[in-house]
Amino acid sequence: MTMKLIVSLVLGGFLASFAYIYTIFFVKPQRLTSRLRKQGIKGPSPSLLLGNIPEIRRIQLQVQTELSAAKSSQKENHLAIDHDWPSTIFPHFKQWINEYAVTARYYTKRLIILSHCKAGLPLYNLFDSSIILTGAGPSFMYSTGRIQQLCTTDIDMVKEISLCTSSNLGKPSYLSKDRGPLLGQSIFSTNGPIWGHQRKIIAPEFYIDKVKSMVSLMVDCTTTMIRSWESRIGSDGGMADINIDLDMRSLSADIISRACFGSNYTKGEEIFSKLRTLQDVMSRGFIGIPGSSRYIPTKNNWEIWKLEKEINSMILRVVKQRAATNYEKDLLQMILESAKSYGDQESLGSDISIDRFIVDNCKAIYFAGYETTAITASWCLMLLATHQEWQARARVEVLKICKENLPDADMLRNMKTVTMVIQETMRLYPPVAFVTRSALQDIKFKEITIPKGMNIQIPIPIVQQNPGTWGPDAHQFNPKRFAKGILEASSSPQAYMPFGVGARTCAGQHFAMAELKVILSLILSKFSFSLSPAYRHSPEFKLVVQPGNEVTLRIRRVSSHKKTY
Numbered sequence: 001m002t003m004k005l006i007v008s009l010v011l012g013g014f015l016a017s018f019a020y021i022y023t024i025f026f027v028k029p030q031r032l033t034s035r036l037r038k039q040g041i042k043g044p045s046p047s048l049l050l051g052n053i054p055e056i057r058r059i060q061l062q063v064q065t066e067l068s069a070a071k072s073s074q075k076e077n078h079l080a081i082d083h084d085w086p087s088t089i090f091p092h093f094k095q096w097i098n099e100y101a102v103t104a105r106y107y108t109k110r111l112i113i114l115s116h117c118k119a120g121l122p123l124y125n126l127f128d129s130s131i132i133l134t135g136a137g138p139s140f141m142y143s144t145g146r147i148q149q150l151c152t153t154d155i156d157m158v159k160e161i162s163l164c165t166s167s168n169l170g171k172p173s174y175l176s177k178d179r180g181p182l183l184g185q186s187i188f189s190t191n192g193p194i195w196g197h198q199r200k201i202i203a204p205e206f207y208i209d210k211v212k213s214m215v216s217l218m219v220d221c222t223t224t225m226i227r228s229w230e231s232r233i234g235s236d237g238g239m240a241d242i243n244i245d246l247d248m249r250s251l252s253a254d255i256i257s258r259a260c261f262g263s264n265y266t267k268g269e270e271i272f273s274k275l276r277t278l279q280d281v282m283s284r285g286f287i288g289i290p291g292s293s294r295y296i297p298t299k300n301n302w303e304i305w306k307l308e309k310e311i312n313s314m315i316l317r318v319v320k321q322r323a324a325t326n327y328e329k330d331l332l333q334m335i336l337e338s339a340k341s342y343g344d345q346e347s348l349g350s351d352i353s354i355d356r357f358i359v360d361n362c363k364a365i366y367f368a369g370y371e372t373t374a375i376t377a378s379w380c381l382m383l384l385a386t387h388q389e390w391q392a393r394a395r396v397e398v399l400k401i402c403k404e405n406l407p408d409a410d411m412l413r414n415m416k417t418v419t420m421v422i423q424e425t426m427r428l429y430p431p432v433a434f435v436t437r438s439a440l441q442d443i444k445f446k447e448i449t450i451p452k453g454m455n456i457q458i459p460i461p462i463v464q465q466n467p468g469t470w471g472p473d474a475h476q477f478n479p480k481r482f483a484k485g486i487l488e489a490s491s492s493p494q495a496y497m498p499f500g501v502g503a504r505t506c507a508g509q510h511f512a513m514a515e516l517k518v519i520l521s522l523i524l525s526k527f528s529f530s531l532s533p534a535y536r537h538s539p540e541f542k543l544v545v546q547p548g549n550e551v552t553l554r555i556r557r558v559s560s561h562k563k564t565y
C-alpha cells in the first residue's frame, strides 16, 4: 500500500514537472512566436529547452576563433583599437539581422508599390505575405530558454517605444526573477503603481537642481584621488603607470555613497565590493534555461544566495544606524520615509515587505550609481589617451573655463568639448547594452501586435554604431559629431540612447554627467596621459559592457599648470 502511494506520488510529481516544463518551454513560447510569425517576424529556430543558446555559442565561438587567427597572423599593435566590438561580442545579432530582418522590410508600402509599378510587376503580388507585412523593419525574434525576445534595431519602432506611456508596456519579469538578487523589486524592475511610487521618490533626488548642490562633494572626492595620483607620480618630470579601473570604481563608489547615503557612506565600500562579486557570479551563463533557475541549489546559486544575504543585512545595518542618528535629507532618508508611507498604501497593490522595499531600492542605487559611471569614466580616459588631439582640446577648454579654480556647476555647464567627448564615449561604449521592455498586455508598435508576455530588446551598441544612421565613420571616435547636440549628431535622434528611452529613462543621468565632467576636468587640468603599452583592448559583457583587461594609463603632470589643491 505504502509502496503504491510512493510510486503514484513520484509518478504524479514527474508528470506535473513534465507538464510544467512542457508548458513553460514549449506551449507558451509557441503561442507567442506563432502570433509574431503570422505578422512576418522571423528568427532562428529554437531548440526545446535551451532556445537559441547553442547557436549563440556556436556563432560567438566561430567569430572569436576567426579573430584570434587573424590576430596571430598580424604583428600585434596595442594602439590599433577597433571600436566595432559589438561584432565580436554580439555576432549573433549581426548575423540574425542579416538573415531574418530582410531589407524588403525597410521599405514603406508606398515604396514597394512604386517599385512594383516600375518593374511592371502585377500589384496582386503585394498581397503576398512576405511583402505586405512591411512594418517590422529590422526586427527578429529569438529565445534563451524560456525567455522569448523580440529584438529590434528599427529606429521607427524604437521611437514608438520611447513615446509609449501605456501601462501595457513595462519591464520584463526576468529582471526581478532571474536578476532578482541584484535588482529585486526595485525601481529598475517593477511596473505599475509600485514603480510610479518608487520613481516619484527617487527621480527628484537626481533632478538638475539637486545635482548642482552635489558638485562640490564630487569635486572633494575626486581631489582626494588626484592627490594620491600626484604622490605616486612624484615631482615634475615624474611619471606613473596607473590602473585607472580600480580608482574610478572606488571614486564613483565614494561619490554615490556620500551623495545618497550621507553620514553612513563608510559602509558603502564593503557593500560595493560584494555587489561587484555578485554581478560577476550572476553574469556567468544564460538566464531562462533549466538549471539556471534561482531555486536550484547549484554551486553558482549557493554563492549568489550567500552574497545576497550578506549584502541585504549590510544594507539593513546601515538603515538601523540611520534610524539611530540625526535627521538627514538625503536619498536614504527619502527611501526610509517613503517606505513608511508605502506600508500604508494598499492602493499600490503590492505584497513587497517594507524591509524589501528599502533593501532592494538601496541596492539598485548602489549598483546603478557606481558601476555605470565608473566604467564610462574609464572608457573616456582610454579614448582620450588614444586621441591626443581631443585630450589637448578638452584640456584647453577646461583650463579656459576653470582658470585657477575648482569646477562648479556653472563651469560644468559650459564645458562643450568635454560633453562631446563623454557623449561620443557612451555612443561607442554604452555601459548598459540593452533597453529591455515587456508587453504586459497585447501592444502595437509599427502595425505589429506584440503579444502579452513577449519581451522586447533594443541592442544599444548595435543601434549606436549603425553606419546607416551614423555615417561611414560610425565605428570611429569622433566627438565632433555631437558639436550641434544629440539631435544633430545622426540622421535620427532616437539612435542615441545610452541612458535608455521613454518613461523608464535613467533617473540618474544628470548626476552621472556631472560626475563624469568633474572627474575628467580635474584629471585633464592636472595630468596628461597616454595608454600604457601593457593595455590590451578587449571589451567584455558582464551585465554591463566593461574593459576586459585593466585600463592602465601612463600619467604625467601637466607642466604648465602647477597649482596644487
Ligand code: HEM
Residues within 6 Å of the ligand: 187, 188, 189, 199, 202, 206, 256, 365, 368, 369, 370, 372, 373, 376, 430, 431, 432, 434, 435, 436, 497, 498, 499, 500, 501, 502, 503, 504, 505, 506, 507, 508, 509, 511, 512
Ligand atoms: C554613465 C552612467 C549611467 C548610464 C549609462 C545609465 C544607463 C541607464 C539605462 C540604460 C537605464 C535603463 C533605461 C531604460 O530602460 O530605458 C537606466 C535606468 C536607471 N538608472 Fe541609470 N545610468 C547611469 C548612471 C546612473 C546613476 C548615477 C544613477 C543614480 C544614482 C542611475 C539611476 C538609474 C535608475 C534609478 C534607473 C531606473 C529608472 C526607471 O526604471 O524608472 N543611473 N540607467
